[in-house]
Amino acid sequence: MIGKRLYVIMILIGISVAHLSAQQREETFTIAGTGADGTDKLVLQYDSSGFPSVFFQDIFTPVCLDNVCKPVRIKLFWDLLGNYIQYEVPLDEPLTKLDHQEFTPADYEKLQQILANDESLLKQLKMEELMDSTTQRLSDSVDAVTGATKNTVKGEVIEGALYTCYTLWHLVHGQVVDEIHQVMQTKLDEQMLHRFLKSTNFHYVHFALDEVMDKQGMVQKGFLPDVLAVLESNHIFAARRVAQEINLRYFTAGSEQEKLWVIFTRSAYSQQVVLLRRMTGLTLDTRLVEEIANYLPKLNQALFKQGVSLLAHQENLSPPIQEKLMAYLKSTDQQKAQVVYQAMNGKNQLTDTAKKQLNAYRKQQNQL
Amino acid sequence: MNKQLKTSTFFLMMLCCFTRLLGQDRVLVEAESFQQKGGWVIDQQSFPVLHSSYLMAHGMGRPVKDAKTYVRFPKKGTYQVWIRTKDWAPFPVGPGKFKVQVDGKPLAPTFGESGDSAWKWYSGGEVRVDKDSVELVLQDLTGFNGRVDAILFDATPKIEPPNELTALDKLRNELLGLRTNRKEMGNYDLVVVGGGVAGTCAAISAARLGMKVALIQDRPLLGGNNSSEIRVHLMGDLDKSYYPKLGRIVRELDNGDPGNGNPDAKEYGDARKFAIIKDEKNISLFINTHVFEAEAENNTIKAVIGRDIETNQEKRFTGTYFADCTGDGTLGFLAGADFRMGRESKQETGESFAPDKADDFTLGTSNLWASLPVDSATTFPETPWALPFSDEYHIDEEKSDWQWETGFGNFNTITEAEQIRDHNLRAIYGNWSYLKHHKPEKYAKRALAWVAYIGGKRESRRLMGDHILTQMDVQEGKVYPDATVTATWTIDLHFPDKKNSLYFPDEEFFAGTKHVRVAPYTIPYRCLYSRNIHNLFMAGRDISTTHVAFGSTRVMRTCGMMGEVVGMAAFVAKKYQTSPRGVYQKHLPEFMGMIKGEEGGVSVQPKYMQQ
Numbered sequence: 009m010i011g012k013r014l015y016v017i018m019i020l021i022g023i024s025v026a027h028l029s030a031q032q033r034e035e036t037f038t039i040a041g042t043g044a045d046g047t048d049k050l051v052l053q054y055d056s057s058g059f060p061s062v063f064f065q066d067i068f069t070p071v072c073l074d075n076v077c078k079p080v081r082i083k084l085f086w087d088l089l090g091n092y093i094q095y096e097v098p099l100d101e102p103l104t105k106l107d108h109q110e111f112t113p114a115d116y117e118k119l120q121q122i123l124a125n126d127e128s129l130l131k132q133l134k135m136e137e138l139m140d141s142t143t144q145r146l147s148d149s150v151d152a153v154t155g156a157t158k159n160t161v162k163g164e165v166i167e168g169a170l171y172t173c174y175t176l177w178h179l180v181h182g183q184v185v186d187e188i189h190q191v192m193q194t195k196l197d198e199q200m201l202h203r204f205l206k207s208t209n210f211h212y213v214h215f216a217l218d219e220v221m222d223k224q225g226m227v228q229k230g231f232l233p234d235v236l237a238v239l240e241s242n243h244i245f246a247a248r249r250v251a252q253e254i255n256l257r258y259f260t261a262g263s264e265q266e267k268l269w270v271i272f273t274r275s276a277y278s279q280q281v282v283l284l285r286r287m288t289g290l291t292l293d294t295r296l297v298e299e300i301a302n303y304l305p306k307l308n309q310a311l312f313k314q315g316v317s318l319l320a321h322q323e324n325l326s327p328p329i330q331e332k333l334m335a336y337l338k339s340t341d342q343q344k345a346q347v348v349y350q351a352m353n354g355k356n357q358l359t360d361t362a363k364k365q366l367n368a369y370r371k372q373q374n375q376l
Numbered sequence: 377m378n379k380q381l382k383t384s385t386f387f388l389m390m391l392c393c394f395t396r397l398l399g400q401d402r403v404l405v406e407a408e409s410f411q412q413k414g415g416w417v418i419d420q421q422s423f424p425v426l427h428s429s430y431l432m433a434h435g436m437g438r439p440v441k442d443a444k445t446y447v448r449f450p451k452k453g454t455y456q457v458w459i460r461t462k463d464w465a466p467f468p469v470g471p472g473k474f475k476v477q478v479d480g481k482p483l484a485p486t487f488g489e490s491g492d493s494a495w496k497w498y499s500g501g502e503v504r505v506d507k508d509s510v511e512l513v514l515q516d517l518t519g520f521n522g523r524v525d526a527i528l529f530d531a532t533p534k535i536e537p538p539n540e541l542t543a544l545d546k547l548r549n550e551l552l553g554l555r556t557n558r559k560e561m562g563n564y565d566l567v568v569v570g571g572g573v574a575g576t577c578a579a580i581s582a583a584r585l586g587m588k589v590a591l592i593q594d595r596p597l598l599g600g601n602n603s604s605e606i607r608v609h610l611m612g613d614l615d616k617s618y619y620p621k622l623g624r625i626v627r628e629l630d631n632g633d634p635g636n637g638n639p640d641a642k643e644y645g646d647a648r649k650f651a652i653i654k655d656e657k658n659i660s661l662f663i664n665t666h667v668f669e670a671e672a673e674n675n676t677i678k679a680v681i682g683r684d685i686e687t688n689q690e691k692r693f694t695g696t697y698f699a700d701c702t703g704d705g706t707l708g709f710l711a712g713a714d715f716r717m718g719r720e721s722k723q724e725t726g727e728s729f730a731p732d733k734a735d736d737f738t739l740g741t742s743n744l745w746a747s748l749p750v751d752s753a754t755t756f757p758e759t760p761w762a763l764p765f766s767d768e769y770h771i772d773e774e775k776s777d778w779q780w781e782t783g784f785g786n787f788n789t790i791t792e793a794e795q796i797r798d799h800n801l802r803a804i805y806g807n808w809s810y811l812k813h814h815k816p817e818k819y820a821k822r823a824l825a826w827v828a829y830i831g832g833k834r835e836s837r838r839l840m841g842d843h844i845l846t847q848m849d850v851q852e853g854k855v856y857p858d859a860t861v862t863a864t865w866t867i868d869l870h871f872p873d874k875k876n877s878l879y880f881p882d883e884e885f886f887a888g889t890k891h892v893r894v895a896p897y898t899i900p901y902r903c904l905y906s907r908n909i910h911n912l913f914m915a916g917r918d919i920s921t922t923h924v925a926f927g928s929t930r931v932m933r934t935c936g937m938m939g940e941v942v943g944m945a946a947f948v949a950k951k952y953q954t955s956p957r958g959v960y961q962k963h964l965p966e967f968m969g970m971i972k973g974e975e976g977g978v979s980v981q982p983k984y985m986q987q
């Protein structure tokens with residue numbers, strides 16, 4: 009039945025769900041304590057490979073105001089973690105506003121924005137605040153709103169469809185979300201976590217990281233490659249999270265450090281700041297020390313300071329590396345010279361030449 | 377005819393350059409003094425830190441038109457060229473790139489991309505000057521806020537000019553003759569420093585009572601946060617006033633409510649404000665003048681010194697009374713007035729909204745922005761130097777509102793005003809770039825119409841008066857004998873939005889608030905004058921309150937009424953040759969009579985109403 013209807017699919021707003029077809033496997037769950045308007049049925053759809061893909065509800069509910077009921081047929085979609093994705097409305101049963109005016113394309117777009125906003129003002133709004141003070145009946149006009157600041161509400165609903173927005177928002181963010189969580193507890197397995205870590209859905213990535221990485225940054229066996237892939241991914245905030253939290257134990261070997269350095273060189277600036285800071289906790293392989301020393305000229309002032317500090321933290325800096333650093337003391341860039349002096353002065357195991365160069369720099373500065 | 381005009385203009389421009397020629401071997405050109413600004417704008421917001429204004433290419437991602445000037449050289453020869461600039465977004469390399477052309481030839485380096493955020497001199501190499509006058513051009517390459525403080529030509533080879541502030545001041549003074557050329561601007565009954573809503577109202581109020589007033593504003597427009605440069609709407613009610621006649625001047629300035637960050641500049645009524653001031657024969661208006669020095673003796677201000685933010689002409693104003701309507705409490709600070717900045721502790725003030733420990737937290741600064749629909753799809757550059765956004769976190773908005781705010785104790789709103797503005801720009805441009813590239817269905821046919829380069833500051837110093845308004849005063853609505861302005865705004869203390877904090881810890885740029893409603897209450901007059909500088913009034917956000925109470929008093933209609941009150945108080949003070957405190961101690965009934973509109977003989981009505 010579902011597949012036969014023509015729907016206004018909200019692809020306009022760039023949100024996509026798995027393509028629906030009658031062949032795809034579906035599993036239906038019953039939600040206790042809900043109405044017979046479709047809110048009692050929750051469907052989990054599987055993709056063509058047989059993996060859980062998306063949840064939906066096919067809802068046909070009357071929205072009644074002032075004893076006049078208008079039927080609303082709408083299909084709502086959530087991802088596997090209960091995050092709202094999109095809605096669909098049959099072409100021959102459009103949504104309507106006050107006086108049975110049909111929704112405009114802009115109204116449909118706005119409805120999507122309203123439903124996607126899980127922090128909407130509608131969350132706080134109580135049903136009684138939608139009552140028209142003159143008639144004491146529920147109203148679809150924002151002008152009826154009491155309590156909350158009217159103008160603020162106005163920006164977050166469709167005028168003439170206030171009650172519809174309110175009803176749908178609470179359906180989208182209501183009991184169904186808990187139901188999805190419960191269903192998923194029975195479906196979650198290692199395979200799904202691997203898929204989540206590779207997903208384009210950032211909710212899945214964060215959820216999987218919660219599952220596979222503990223507070224010490226230790227990663228469950230078998231998941232390290234996926235977690236390192238997140239470090240390099242376009243999920244910039246999840247990548248930062250991994251950079252901040254992952255246990256440095258995974259980077260003791262030279263080859264792993266080398267990989268981390270490659271990730272550093274490809275990363276965006278803000279991620280580079282985090283990675284360099286974390287790397288100061290590592291004893292670096294001599295080859296990497298040399299690589300970093302050679303990379304210093306490519307860094308801006310802030311990262312240069314971090315890079316020099318990283319090298320200065322290393323024990324047994326070889327004479328050639330020390331020499332490379334000391335060369336900055338003669339640089340025309342006074343800031344760089346100062347950074348190197350401050351990081352290297354007083355460090356153990358300096359060569360005599362390096363000590364002399366630091367002394368010479370200090371004397372020169374004292375004379376200025 | 378045209379040719380004659382052009383020739384005269386040229387000679388006039390040449391004349392302007394003479395002020396820079398005092399050094400025999402060195403010629404200093406202040407960028408803000410360029411004769412033709414092209415699309416570059418003057419920014420004086422960091423004057424307290426840099427001791428100078430600078431020029432900035434604020435093109436919202438499109439290169440702005442060249443700035444040009446002519447430099448006259450005292451002698452021909454070879455000069456080292458030094459450019460004082462910075463990389464404003466070194467993450468790792470900023471976008472503010474520009475070239476400098478001397479006599480039609482570009483200098484080799486590209487400036488503004490050093491990866492270093494410090495203002496300093498950068499070598500532009502060597503130029504040979506064989507003419508008396510040479511054209512100097514700033515060519516913006518990106519439209520992303522490249523900036524230039526000054527350009528120095530030095531015949532002495534390879535000596536980097538000083539970056540240290542005292543030495544730099546000396547250099548400027550020597551080469552520009554700042555002090556030598558300082559002008560006396562006259563003596564006034566009341567010198568109002570700051571031409572925002574509070575200062576403008578103070579000046580008008582005093583002027584209509586017959587006082588000779590100087591109104592000094594550091595921008596080309598009046599209105600401060602309500603000007604079209606910042607575009608914050610006026611808040612606070614006038615119709616709940618205990619004294620209905622207070623607020624009349626605010627009403628005159630009020631151009632209607634276009635909301636915050638409206639893309640139509642005219643909505644904010646710049647012209648209306650100028651027209652009102654122009655009608656006041658007792659007001660001498662000095663725009664583009666930043667006050668940076670105060671002369672005080674025995675805790676009494678004798679004079680203030682301002683510098684023109686474009687020409688660098690220094691001006692000295694003497695007066696009997698002074699009003700600090702700067703917002704930042706700049707004049708009070710310069711004169712040694714007691715002030716507070718940050719939050720008081722609960723223990724100190726007894727306020728339930730105060731934190732347990734005092735700290736440096738202040739409300740932030742907004743740089744509002746707006747986009748408009750355009751006929752066809754437009755592009756916007758990638759912004760790797762800006763704050764990063766993704767589908768996980770971005771702000772899906774076509775225009776800004778008050779929430780776009782940086783500060784919150786992460787930055788000092790005075791000494792780091794430039795960094796705050798720049799952080800706001802990194803948020804705006806980064807987010808906009810994300811929307812343009814990743815949400816084309818909604819944003820392809822929209823373009824940035826306006827981005828404020830002047831920050832709308834909420835909080836900085838509060839100058840301490842004989843009374844410090846507290847949360848209890850606000851909430852209990854106590855009416856003191858010197859109750860003046862009626863305030864109605866909620867206690868509106870912004871804090872970083874929780875979600876924004878999660879994604880940008882210590883770098884928040886988006887605010888939340890919780891409005892605590894209050895019944896209309898009154899602000900005692902004693903909050904409107906300094907407790908230790910004898911002839912200093914305050915009006916605006918820098919009056920004597922705690923941080924918590926400030927959360928309610930800070931809105932502009934309320935600030936404007938403070939200005940009206942200060943004008944009246946200055947009048948009474950002058951009449952009896954007493955101090956602002958003397959008005960409270962010895963002449964309160966007469967003063968309060970004026971506030972209530974009972975005092976006969978003196979009208980504070982505008983001219984057209986008098987007629």
